[in-house]
Amino acid sequence: MSTARSASSLQLAREARERFVAATEGAIAPLAQAIRDRLTSVASDVGSARTMQESRDDLVAFQGHASQWVSLTQTGWRKALGTGPTGTTSSAPAALRLELIGDEVVESNILASRLAQTIHDKASFELSDLRLRIQHLEGTHELDARDVLKPETLAQLLVDQWLAAGLSREAWGRVQSIVQQALADVVVKAYENANAFLIAQGVMQEIDLKSFVRRAGDSGGGSTSSMGMPATSNMPMGHGVPGGAAMSHAQQPSSQPSQPQRPGFGFQASVPSSGPASSSMMGSSPLAFARQRAQTALLSLKRFVAARIGGEAGASQPGGVTGTGGGVAAPRVFSRTFAGAIADAEVAYRMAATQYMDGGGEQATLIQQTAVDLRRRTAELKKRAPTTADKATVEIVALMFQAILAEERIPFSARVWFARLQMPVLRVAIAEPEFFGTLQHPARMLIDRMGSCVMGFDAAAITGSALENEIKRVVQVIEQYPETGQRVFKLVFDEFVAFLSRYLTQSDATQRVMSVAQQVEQKETMAIQYTIELRKMLNDMPVRDEIREFLFKVWAEVLAIAALRYGAQGEHTVMLKRVASELVWAASAKPNRADRARVIQDLPQLLQRLRQGMDLLGIVGEPQEGHIKTIGATLTDAFMSKTEAIPQAKIEAMAERLAHLEDFVSDDGSASSLPLDAQSIELLLGVDATAIEVISDTAGVKVAEDMLAWTHELQVGNWFMLDHNDRVTQVQFVWRSDRKRLHLFASADGRSFLIQAGRLAMYLQAGLLVPAEEETLTVRATREALAKLDANPERLLN
Numbered sequence: 001m002s003t004a005r006s007a008s009s010l011q012l013a014r015e016a017r018e019r020f021v022a023a024t025e026g027a028i029a030p031l032a033q034a035i036r037d038r039l040t041s042v043a044s045d046v047g048s049a050r051t052m053q054e055s056r057d058d059l060v061a062f063q064g065h066a067s068q069w070v071s072l073t074q075t076g077w078r079k080a081l082g083t084g085p086t087g088t089t090s091s092a093p094a095a096l097r098l099e100l101i102g103d104e105v106v107e108s109n110i111l112a113s114r115l116a117q118t119i120h121d122k123a124s125f126e127l128s129d130l131r132l133r134i135q136h137l138e139g140t141h142e143l144d145a146r147d148v149l150k151p152e153t154l155a156q157l158l159v160d161q162w163l164a165a166g167l168s169r170e171a172w173g174r175v176q177s178i179v180q181q182a183l184a185d186v187v188v189k190a191y192e193n194a195n196a197f198l199i200a201q202g203v204m205q206e207i208d209l210k211s212f213v214r215r216a217g218d219s220g221g222g223s224t225s226s227m228g229m230p231a232t233s234n235m236p237m238g239h240g241v242p243g244g245a246a247m248s249h250a251q252q253p254s255s256q257p258s259q260p261q262r263p264g265f266g267f268q269a270s271v272p273s274s275g276p277a278s279s280s281m282m283g284s285s286p287l288a289f290a291r292q293r294a295q296t297a298l299l300s301l302k303r304f305v306a307a308r309i310g311g312e313a314g315a316s317q318p319g320g321v322t323g324t325g326g327g328v329a330a331p332r333v334f335s336r337t338f339a340g341a342i343a344d345a346e347v348a349y350r351m352a353a354t355q356y357m358d359g360g361g362e363q364a365t366l367i368q369q370t371a372v373d374l375r376r377r378t379a380e381l382k383k384r385a386p387t388t389a390d391k392a393t394v395e396i397v398a399l400m401f402q403a404i405l406a407e408e409r410i411p412f413s414a415r416v417w418f419a420r421l422q423m424p425v426l427r428v429a430i431a432e433p434e435f436f437g438t439l440q441h442p443a444r445m446l447i448d449r450m451g452s453c454v455m456g457f458d459a460a461a462i463t464g465s466a467l468e469n470e471i472k473r474v475v476q477v478i479e480q481y482p483e484t485g486q487r488v489f490k491l492v493f494d495e496f497v498a499f500l501s502r503y504l505t506q507s508d509a510t511q512r513v514m515s516v517a518q519q520v521e522q523k524e525t526m527a528i529q530y531t532i533e534l535r536k537m538l539n540d541m542p543v544r545d546e547i548r549e550f551l552f553k554v555w556a557e558v559l560a561i562a563a564l565r566y567g568a569q570g571e572h573t574v575m576l577k578r579v580a581s582e583l584v585w586a587a588s589a590k591p592n593r594a595d596r597a598r599v600i601q602d603l604p605q606l607l608q609r610l611r612q613g614m615d616l617l618g619i620v621g622e623p624q625e626g627h628i629k630t631i632g633a634t635l636t637d638a639f640m641s642k643t644e645a646i647p648q649a650k651i652e653a654m655a656e657r658l659a660h661l662e663d664f665v666s667d668d669g670s671a672s673s674l675p676l677d678a679q680s681i682e683l684l685l686g687v688d689a690t691a692i693e694v695i696s697d698t699a700g701v702k703v704a705e706d707m708l709a710w711t712h713e714l715q716v717g718n719w720f721m722l723d724h725n726d727r728v729t730q731v732q733f734v735w736r737s738d739r740k741r742l743h744l745f746a747s748a749d750g751r752s753f754l755i756q757a758g759r760l761a762m763y764l765q766a767g768l769l770v771p772a773e774e775e776t777l778t779v780r781a782t783r784e785a786l787a788k789l790d791a792n793p794e795r796l797l798n
Contacts, residue, residue, distance in 0.1 A: 009137040012201055016134065016194045017148055021081055023190035024154060027183060028073050032066045034182045035175050042174075058171045069165040076157050080148045108163065110491055111172060112155040113480050117473060118180040119151035119187050126191035127151070133198045149194075151187065158183075290771075294439055294779040301396070301436060301786050308796055309388045339427070341384045343482065345377045346423035350479070353416050363412040370419055371405055374398065381426075382797075390430055391797050397426045399785035404777060410451065411459040413468055417475050421447065424478045432486055442489035444778045446474070449496060449717065451777030456719035456732055470499050500717040504734035504746070525739070526560035537654050538584070546634045547587045550627060555580055558613040565616075574659060576616075579609045581655035587634050596639055603635070693751060695724065697758040707761035712740055719772035720745065722753060722763075730772060 039059040043052075120127070131143055146153055158179070162172055172179075199205050352373050378398035385391040401422040405415055421443075428443050429435040435443060450471055454462060462468050474492045481488045531552050538548060559580075562573040586606060590596045607628060614624045714733055722731045722745060731745035731753060743760050745753040755763070763769040775783070789796055 006139075009139075012198065012203060013134050013137040016130070016198055017081060019197055020190050020194045021077055021148055023193060024187055025074055025077050027186040028077070029070055031179065031182045032070050034178055036062060036066060038175060038178045054170075054174075058174060061167055061171060065165045065167050069162055069167065072161040072164055073158060076161055077148075077154070080146070080153060080157065107169065107491070108159050109156065110477065110481065110488065111169060111176070112152065112159040113477055114176060114473070115155035115158065115180055115183070116151040117476055117480070118184050119155070122184045123151070123188040123191050126188060126195060130191050130195050130198075133195065133204050136204055137198075154187065290774065291439065294775065297779055297783045297786065298437055298439070301782060304786060304789060304793075305392050305396070305796070308793060309392055335386045338381075338384060338386055338390065338430075341381055342423055342427055345381055346479065346482070349373060349377060349423065350420060353420055367405060367412065367415065370416060371402060374401065374405070374419060374422060388797060389433075393429050393433075394426060395796050396436070396785055396789075397422060397429050399788055400778065400781040401425075403781035403784040404447070404451070407451075407455070407777070409455040411454060411457065411462040411468075413459070413463050414450075414454045414471055417468075417471050418447070418450070420475050421478065424482060427482060428486055428489065435486075439776075439779070442486045442493050444776075446489050446493040446496065447778050448776035449493065449500075449715065450474070452715070452719065452773060453500065453717040455777075456730065456772060466503055470496065470503070497716070501735070504717060504732065523557075523560045523564050526563060527557045530556040530559050533657070534580070537657060541584065541650060541654075542588065543584055544587055544634050544637070546630050547583060550631065551580060551583070554617070554619065554627065555583075555613065558617050561616050562613075575609065576613050577659055578655060579606065579613065581651055582606055583610070583631070584654065585651045587631070587638050590638055599635065599638075607631075693724070693753045695753060695755040695759050695763075697756040698762070701758070701762070703758045703761045707765050708757055710764055711743065711757050711760045714743070721770050721772055723768040724753065 036059075039055070039062055043055040043059045045052075045055070127149075130149060134143065134149065135141065143150055148154070159172060163169065353370065375398065378394055381394045382391050385394055401419060404410070405419050407415070410418065425435075425443050425447075428441075432441070435441045438444075454467065454471070457467075474496055477492050478488055534551050534556060538551070555576075558576055559573070562570070562576050566572045582602070583606065586599050586603070590599060610628065610631065611624060614620070614627065619627070714736075716733055716736065719730060719732050722729050729747050729751070731747045733743065734746045735744040736742070741757045743755045743757065745755065747753075760769065773780075
């Protein structure tokens, strides 16, 4: 290429980038307005006190920092044009820099990756074409890590400047969906325009992809995909270095360890704790029994491996733990060569899996092809494994994923995504051997949670759904950060759990049931707290027992219902609160004529308001007349009473406290059992409860605390078999109320079962509600892997 032509080509590449930056820069201010509109809308929504406060805080913070964020982002975006091959580059390649990356930086990078992944998904073809044209112009094999054309660069800038402007990661998480929605289309259009500009300049008007295909391991530095793209992220990561930092790959040894090849296959043999209730539940619930069986499977695998690769079951093992009761093992450092081999296998299988899913062939055949492909790559990795422990780890992880891939209850499309986790899990299992010894390793927990959720759906319900897209996103995030160890698994596990809580309750019918359940629970709690406050107010007042009984048992319920229906400070609620103090005054002694005359004058209106309150509560007809009769008799007695009258100041203080009653009540969730049934729901809240199958607590029956603790450990998303009224139904656990007293299960035919905590504990204990799967996905896969190894032990190292 001539010098003149080189300069011309570089200038075209530079201009394409400038056009791209100009197009995307213009979207930042409208994006800020979209975020502001979203936060304003959310802040006006009614929800729990905590949610509403968070929404208001987000809005106030963004209003104060939005202009700074826009300015910082636009300035940083223009400056980003100065990096890359046509600008200033760093003094040392990323792979050679030794640096520590804090947890906060890792978390920020992962936040940015979600936005980048959205752009990748929408602009894959346009971005691929533009990348090839730029590489052609500049004579490079790949774009610089910080090139403005890479979605990661813009996404990282947006997040970094968000934090620099004083806004929080939590707030970004709550607005990221609107950011993705507002920005993705703009960036796609910018890619299209950049391509159109280069085509108009005669740059690669037709792209021949074959000339750009390079195999992994070709010259040019690190592992690459078939299109010359990096196989892994450019962010330096490590294997969970203690102290909250990650270590770059350059700090790891480049050769095999010189010490003897003793086993590096570590285990944590202690039974994992599941919170305060665990000790009381051991041996008393099937959940505890299932955990013990699972832990036994892990211990059996440990003994099998230890017996065949050397060392005793309790001996100190490099990269493992000492004995059977030790803590979590320190991360192992393993060969860069072997790490590169795993990365190559991951990239190759990722491409093959895409072809399988796009091939449109018979699913059984495609699954078979996937299994054969993974088996072949496993054999190649075992040949390159530097230690016997690594060989054993490769084999066991492969056998586990063979079992997962063969699980027909997982829909086909989801199984292929599960299979793509084999190499990331292998990397974690080698670096963190406690993966094999604890049920609560984040990688296990993620696979188990995703598996337990999808195994209850048929293929039609999963394919193309938001659930499948979330599983896809989770896998891609894990693939993007291959060297973060278990931290990325933990992060996406938490995100997947949060996603489930939204996904499983998104239907209108479920939302209505949840709303009703929350209102019932909130009403009962408010009634009890109102009763407590009324008792405090009347503690030192000479009030007749009949009036006390009415206020505590009837009027507190009236106030709770009114607060739910009309708001705590609604006009109707305020009136009913005032009635309580008026009744106390009217029923107290009336030694002077003026007070008696006032009572006679106000009595008709007071009785009318008492009737209105009881109507609201559903107390009508004869029960209502009984209360009115008792109150009337009490008021008559007050006329003739010679006792001391209640001072007017106390009545006024009571009225003032009642007016702001919500300021004094707590929200500790302590309450007696709810009066819950379909009829009471319709009566109390005025809603149609025909779609709800209510299974309420049994009156007078006390449930053991360990059984109630068991209900708290049920995981949203899991499937169960419910035997109710002699009819067995497969149901999914979709929601638990904030106070953990109400639980909602949904069936595939649209029915909803709202079960109180006490009754749920009884159903679990009696076997009327049982998990659809006795074991988690990874435990069953471990057990199947062990069965194959028992039958053919030579395969562990061969």
